Each structure stands twice: as C-alpha cells, then as structure tokens.
Amino acid sequence: MAQEVYHHTFPNGLTVLAERMTHVRSAALNFLIPAGCANDPPDQLGLASVLSDLITRGAGSRDSRELTLALDNLGLDRDESAGVVHLRFWAATVARNLPAALEIYADILRRPHLPPGELAPVQALALQDLQSLDDEPRQRVLVELRKQYFPDPLGRDRRGTEAGIEAITPESVRRHYERHFQPRGAILSVAGNIEWQPLLDHVAKLFGDWQGQPPAAPALGARGARRLHLKKDTHQTQIALAYPSVPIGHPHYYQALGAVNVLSGGMSARLFTEVREKHGLCYAIWATYQTFKDRAAVIAYAGTTNERAQKTLDLTLAEFERLAKGIEADEVLRLKAGLKSSLIMQEESTSARAGSLASDWYYLGRIRSLDEIQKAIDELSPASILEHVRAYPPGDYTIVTLGPEPLQTPRDS
Structure with missing residues (x-):
C-alpha cells in the first residue's frame, strides 16, 4: 500500500505533517515544541520538566480539573515530556475525536493558565523524580555518562537539580513559556485515518494566527571528563x-x-x-x-x-x-x-x-x-x-x- 504523506509550513513557521492510514480507526498527534531542557536557565535546571507538568493544569476556559475531564472524555492516551531539545505533547484516540483533541491542545499550547498555586506540588513531584535516581544506580550512571560525553547543554538530564527546581518561581515559569512557546520551529505530526485538507484547515483555524519566534539555540560548552x-x-x-x-x-x-x-x-x-x-x-x-x-x-x-x-x-x-x-x-x-x-x-x-x-x-x-x-x-x-x-x-x-x-x-x- 502506497504511503500518503503530506506536509505544510505556515507563514508563522509551524510545520504540519500527516500520514493517512486508511487501515486503522485511530489517529495520533505529536507536537514538538523547541523548549527542551537545553533551554533551561543555568540556575533553574529542571524548568522544562516542571513546565511540561504545570502546562496541563488548566488552559483556555477550563481549570485543571475541567481540562483533565475534557481530555479523558475523548478517550485520549496521552503524555507530556521534556527532552533535551523539545517538549513533546503526544496523544492517541479514535480518529473522529482528533479535531476536538486539537482544539484542546491549542488551548494548552497557546493559552495555559500556569496557575501559581499549582507550582509547589509540581515542584514536589519533580524533586521526588530527581531523588529517585539515588535508588536507580543504572539510571544514575547513564545520566552522568551523558553529562560527561555531550557538551553542555546537550548532556543535560530533564530532571535538573534540586537547587534548580527549588529556584523556580511562577514568574520564571511564565517568562520561560512566553519566550520558548512560539510557532517557528514547532512541529505537529498526525498519523491515522484522517483526511488531509480538513485537517490542514482545522489546524490553520487553531494555530494560523499564532505569532512569535523562539530565541536562538544555546551555545555549546565543553564536554566533561572522559x-x-x-x-x-x-x-x-x-x-x-x-x-x-x-x-x-x-x-x-x-x-x-x-x-x-x-x-x-x-x-x-x-x-x-x-x-x-x-x-x-x-x-x-x-x-x-x-x-x-x-x-x-x-x-x-x-x-x-x-x-x-x-x-x-x-x-x-x-x-x-x-x-x-x-x-x-x-x-x-x-x-x-x-x-x-x-x-x-x-x-x-x-x-x-x-x-x-x-x-x-x-x-x-x-x-x-x-x-x-x-x-x-x-x-x-x-x-x-x-x-x-x-x-x-x-x-x-x-x-x-x-x-x-x-x-x-x-x-x-
């Protein structure tokens, strides 16, 4: 069966990719936003991971509970995670629910609440994740290997540091979001039982007027000890x-x-x-x-x-x-x-x-x-x-x- 693959880049820099898979009844969406932990301020390492959690605690007209219910009501299997280069937002559902899912993700990516009152519990979870490395020696040695092998910030671990997580404030989260959540360089990919033109029109409606350009990628430092x-x-x-x-x-x-x-x-x-x-x-x-x-x-x-x-x-x-x-x-x-x-x-x-x-x-x-x-x-x-x-x-x-x-x-x- 021949592949049906499409792509379009909007004037604002957002790239949309799609593959039509007529033999399935589901669809998956995948957003890559160039806001990974390589962009964390040196004194707030862990900010990308904290943001990836806090950003889904209310968006658009929905508070945190309402947003979670809206996502669950669509039957979404989903995940938000911080990598070195990107924050990734992934979801899969039945194909007919894809337009509604995209509408919710437009709120999450463009109109998040980032509630100050939710920051402390998110930081507590981030610290627990970081401290769990003490009980996982395999993960700890691999984290340290990447820090030493790749030049900073490419060798960073998404978990950050205890001091960095504790230094994060509601204001710094908001500044980081506004600085890095921009359409230029962002990628939306969709695969499943979809029609390209209706999908593209819907994305244009939701994201076509999104404006802004992220800062240049951080300069690379020296590698660590061999x-x-x-x-x-x-x-x-x-x-x-x-x-x-x-x-x-x-x-x-x-x-x-x-x-x-x-x-x-x-x-x-x-x-x-x-x-x-x-x-x-x-x-x-x-x-x-x-x-x-x-x-x-x-x-x-x-x-x-x-x-x-x-x-x-x-x-x-x-x-x-x-x-x-x-x-x-x-x-x-x-x-x-x-x-x-x-x-x-x-x-x-x-x-x-x-x-x-x-x-x-x-x-x-x-x-x-x-x-x-x-x-x-x-x-x-x-x-x-x-x-x-x-x-x-x-x-x-x-x-x-x-x-x-x-x-x-x-x-x-």
Missing part, C-alpha cells in the same frame, strides 16, 4: 561508556545502526553472547545509538558484581575493538531481520508513525518513506558495515562507573 567514578558502597558496579558515531543523515547512518546491532541486536548479538552468556560476567549488558543533528554516540551499559567489574569492562571494550576484525554474514541477516521487524511494527502504529514523521522533519527536513528505509536496510552487508567500522572505529571512550572502587580504564587517546 573518566569519572561515582563512589557508592554497593555489592554491584554499574558501567556506562560512550564513543563517537555518525549522526542521522550521514551517508554511513544505516551502517552505524548495523554495527550497533551486531553488538546488541538481541540475545544472539555479541555483547550478550560473549560477555554475559559465555563468561557469565554481568546480569545486564547492551549498547544503543543516540543522535543529535550534528553528532551521535554509541552508548553502552553493563551491570555486574564488584568482583567481575574489571573483567566485564575489559571484555566489553575488547568486543568493541573486535568489530573491525570482521562481521559475519549470519550476524547481518539477523540484524536486518530485527530492523525490518521494527519497521513493520512501526508501519502498523499511528503513534510510531506520528513520532517518526516529526523526527524525520526535525533531523532531515524531509520525510523518509518506508520503502527508502527498507531499501537501506536491504543494502547492509558485512562489507558495508565493516567499511563503516574501520572508517569510524570505536575509541575516544567516555567511561563512567558507579560502585565501591574505580576501575582501570584505557588511557585517553
């Missing part, structure tokens, strides 16, 4: 590491994904097989790919006992280095099957398609067709992945550990 140990007296050691990769849009992008999946594309992939199964060194190990517009990284994690921690790190690094020695044909067949399965499941999900439309537009300025993606996956081979690995070999590692004692790590290159 080696860091977080001392904590536990029976386990958490290991997190990162090394540079190519960003989405790079000619080697799919080969980079292929290399990561050779390492960690399932229980038959190298890290799980070699480090966990054959040597019994760790209870959890994986690697993944994270991208921004102009940079990317392979991020890996292993959790193990203190006695096995050094060997776990050594063998994990050895597996990274072994990539350049050869890729087997059966490994590529398995990773291609996995990537295609993900693609097929995405094709059947309105939420996944809405998210992919917005992601593609933000990173690439265009929408990749499913056929284009499948063709790129089909063209992966041991030789093409090996060419990428040798051109961009693992190295220049950032390594963060959490446990009783630091580990011996390779010298910085």
Whole structure:
C-alpha cells in the first residue's frame, strides 16, 4: 500500500505533517515544541520538566480539573515530556475525536493558565523524580555518562537539580513559556485515518494566527571528563561508556545502526553472547545509538558484581575493538531481520508513525518513506558495515562507573 504523506509550513513557521492510514480507526498527534531542557536557565535546571507538568493544569476556559475531564472524555492516551531539545505533547484516540483533541491542545499550547498555586506540588513531584535516581544506580550512571560525553547543554538530564527546581518561581515559569512557546520551529505530526485538507484547515483555524519566534539555540560548552567514578558502597558496579558515531543523515547512518546491532541486536548479538552468556560476567549488558543533528554516540551499559567489574569492562571494550576484525554474514541477516521487524511494527502504529514523521522533519527536513528505509536496510552487508567500522572505529571512550572502587580504564587517546 502506497504511503500518503503530506506536509505544510505556515507563514508563522509551524510545520504540519500527516500520514493517512486508511487501515486503522485511530489517529495520533505529536507536537514538538523547541523548549527542551537545553533551554533551561543555568540556575533553574529542571524548568522544562516542571513546565511540561504545570502546562496541563488548566488552559483556555477550563481549570485543571475541567481540562483533565475534557481530555479523558475523548478517550485520549496521552503524555507530556521534556527532552533535551523539545517538549513533546503526544496523544492517541479514535480518529473522529482528533479535531476536538486539537482544539484542546491549542488551548494548552497557546493559552495555559500556569496557575501559581499549582507550582509547589509540581515542584514536589519533580524533586521526588530527581531523588529517585539515588535508588536507580543504572539510571544514575547513564545520566552522568551523558553529562560527561555531550557538551553542555546537550548532556543535560530533564530532571535538573534540586537547587534548580527549588529556584523556580511562577514568574520564571511564565517568562520561560512566553519566550520558548512560539510557532517557528514547532512541529505537529498526525498519523491515522484522517483526511488531509480538513485537517490542514482545522489546524490553520487553531494555530494560523499564532505569532512569535523562539530565541536562538544555546551555545555549546565543553564536554566533561572522559573518566569519572561515582563512589557508592554497593555489592554491584554499574558501567556506562560512550564513543563517537555518525549522526542521522550521514551517508554511513544505516551502517552505524548495523554495527550497533551486531553488538546488541538481541540475545544472539555479541555483547550478550560473549560477555554475559559465555563468561557469565554481568546480569545486564547492551549498547544503543543516540543522535543529535550534528553528532551521535554509541552508548553502552553493563551491570555486574564488584568482583567481575574489571573483567566485564575489559571484555566489553575488547568486543568493541573486535568489530573491525570482521562481521559475519549470519550476524547481518539477523540484524536486518530485527530492523525490518521494527519497521513493520512501526508501519502498523499511528503513534510510531506520528513520532517518526516529526523526527524525520526535525533531523532531515524531509520525510523518509518506508520503502527508502527498507531499501537501506536491504543494502547492509558485512562489507558495508565493516567499511563503516574501520572508517569510524570505536575509541575516544567516555567511561563512567558507579560502585565501591574505580576501575582501570584505557588511557585517553
């Protein structure tokens, strides 16, 4: 079935993307607003997360309770979250309720109450979320890894800091909202059983007169330490590491994904097989790919006992280095099957398609067709992945550990 994908950018800078999926009865909407935690004032880290909660506590003619009831009455499955670059507003419902849902989100995005009386409980929830990291060592070590690897503010965690959350005031929330909630650079993506022209006309009615331009993206600072140990007296050691990769849009992008999946594309992939199964060194190990517009990284994690921690790190690094020695044909067949399965499941999900439309537009300025993606996956081979690995070999590692004692790590290159 041929894809029906549409896009339009209004004079105010708001981009609307849509994919018509006639085989479903639902629809999903996805707003990306360029107001993520990278834009938090340095003395109020956590502001984006606080705003993402407070903004749904009353909007337009509805107070907090009325707004929640209106959303629930439409049967919306929804979420609001803060990322590094964007605040994301996502919702899915039956397709006939999409126009009414968009009307409510127009109030949320353009006419929020941001009630001062609700700020204290929102701050309390944000502090609980931040403090929960103390009980989640895996999350804590990965948060610290990103802070060290990526230059500030790209390495920030959405949770912010205790001092930053406590410094937030009703006035600073309102200023931040007015400064960053602007149409230029914002993206609305919709996928489901929709008609394009009625959708576009409705969005024009709701958002066409929205005016304003967000400030320039913050300047990037220096990256953090390449080696860091977080001392904590536990029976386990958490290991997190990162090394540079190519960003989405790079000619080697799919080969980079292929290399990561050779390492960690399932229980038959190298890290799980070699480090966990054959040597019994760790209870959890994986690697993944994270991208921004102009940079990317392979991020890996292993959790193990203190006695096995050094060997776990050594063998994990050895597996990274072994990539350049050869890729087997059966490994590529398995990773291609996995990537295609993900693609097929995405094709059947309105939420996944809405998210992919917005992601593609933000990173690439265009929408990749499913056929284009499948063709790129089909063209992966041991030789093409090996060419990428040798051109961009693992190295220049950032390594963060959490446990009783630091580990011996390779010298910085």
